[in-house]
Amino acid sequence: MIHPRFLLAAMLSLAASLGHAAGLKFVHIADDADGPAIDAAVWSPCAEAPQKVKVKGTTVSAVLDCPIAAEKMPLIVISHGYGGWYLGHHDTAEALADAGFMVVAINHPHANHADMSEANGLKPLRRRPADIKRTIDFMLGAFPDAAGIDAQRIGFYGFSQGGYTGLVIGGANPDFNKLPPRCADPKAVNCPPSTSQVQTAGHSLPAESLTHDARIKAIVVADPLSVVFQTADSVKDVQVPLQLWASQLGGGAGASPKDIATLAGLLPARPDFRTVPNAVHFSFLTPCPPQSRNDACVDAPGFDRAAFHKAFNAEVLAFFRKHLIDRQQSQ
Template structure:
């Protein structure tokens, strides 16, 4: 299967009209009655040779504000994990943009890395799906890219809490009674139940405009029954680390895979921990936060991400196919 997909992707890459680099643009979705302003980064197809753009510790191969190459393009929205940022999965975004997708990633205001005051606020479990809906509304309405997006070809990629976000958007209804606090445990599993007073109580946002979901190591203990997942009918590519961590359990994810009404495309990544899905760390980041950057002995994150990005691309190509497929 992997070899076949590799050949298909290679064939697409030989098409003369395909972009040569990812265009890069930063902007804000304005605050409204449903939430604060959202900081967003957009990657898009670009025909110019890439430059090196510095954003914090990251060096991105892209072209600032490059005119978008193509029309009726699919849109992919990326949701980071707890305490992450819109750059947490930039290599995946670049891979998709280089191949003809418009990709947007946002900083979720309630639990992005820069928000220390709300770091443990469980309201993010409600606000996150709403953030994504607001971003899609903006991309299809007021954004400068709106005219070049095909609204029938929207996909989503989420990691950890971002994976939880994707399942909710797809129609899942979590049981917050199962939320537990993270404690000392060899696998990073969660232990004590969170108090009733702290549980989110606001209604959740679902978004049927999203036609395909890539979900990586999601917060999943809140989806432990078939009833909680019965409304998820969109195609799902589900990724699991073998060892879990940070409150994410491979066993809980396996339960989600069994209970989804439409069988997902399931991948279990051998010898991987939870943070293997984060982008490859630059040296200064690896030094300052090694727990997010250093993998198990014998696991090569760079090699894994090449395969991961290729399989994500193949999945979105298939599930978001259309007459004007890039």
């Protein structure tokens, strides 16, 4: 559990670290032999005062297309959960950019809020880690401001299925036999027993090694899809520094508090493990506007998502700063 005094100290630490506004631009990663096109949002430090900018109905605090002047910035890649998108964690991205990081958040192709055509089945879980590798390749190569990135200081943040993605990128090999039934209908949100299913528990699937990427030096995951990582063998190769967050009340498919706690105990390198009191699964999504009726905006009674995110962002920033800046400077 997180002690209130610890949260206050983290909030003060974040406030003291912010010296810039977050520049924001949008990029398109073209399709290639390794996968379909990826749309992404990129945040970076900016000397100009931020403005309220509306992007597809969501208001963010940013400076559009602010010139990138800094060099050798650490890069953080953000991966959303099921049905999410690249602005689903924009407050965390803004906090990191304000503190001197470059941040890229992607829409996983055909598995995001605007296009769920391939969101179900096993295909998106197999493809997600490859999406991250292709994004890093782009940011270090074709991205116009690639010179501003330090290729030796790359981190990752993921939520829910995005958390699963980070674990795989960090070396984990999931056991898909542990998954509950997944719908054959790519647009279905729930899978009633009467519908066609592409895989059910008890059907043996071959073990497979998915995309890993040793360029990522620090990982933060929140309420990850963890039912597929319930054996020591599945996570034995995860050695990268890892901060693992869990909601006390849960609510995410395949991301129960019990499974996440089991995962924490199986990881060979002890993670920085935090459980957030009274939080539900969606509490890790960016705070919602007042009077929002979206189910993803509903927290448990008495939970203050905005206050939690100030502390959460500060702790995520401190973790990345420790492993991507302080540790490398001391070497």
